[in-house]
Amino acid sequence: MRFVFFGFGDPETALELIDEQILSYEDQLENRELNKERWQSKDVFVNQVAELGIEMNRMFLTWLLSSRNKIQAALPVKTEAD
DSSP states (O other), X not given: OHHHHGGGSXXXXXXXXXXXXXXXXXXXXXXXXXXXXXXXXSOHHHHHHHHHHHHXXXXXXXXXXXXXXXXXXXXXXXXXXX
C-alpha cells in the first residue's frame, strides 16, 4: 500500500526503500530454499504451504525488481549541470 505514495515523494528515496525490500526478499528466499529439504519430510500440507511461501517470495521479488527498473527508467537523466 505504501508503494502508491512513493509518487508523492522523492524517487531516489523510493528506490532506496525498494532496494531494502529486494535485499530482504532475497534473504527470505534463500532461507526458504535452504529449509526446503527439511520440509520434504513433513506431510503434504506443510510441504504445500512451504512451496507457496517460496513461490510468493519469488513473485514479490520479481515484481520489486521490475518496479525498480521501471522507476529508474522513468527518472530524468542527470547531467553534469544538475
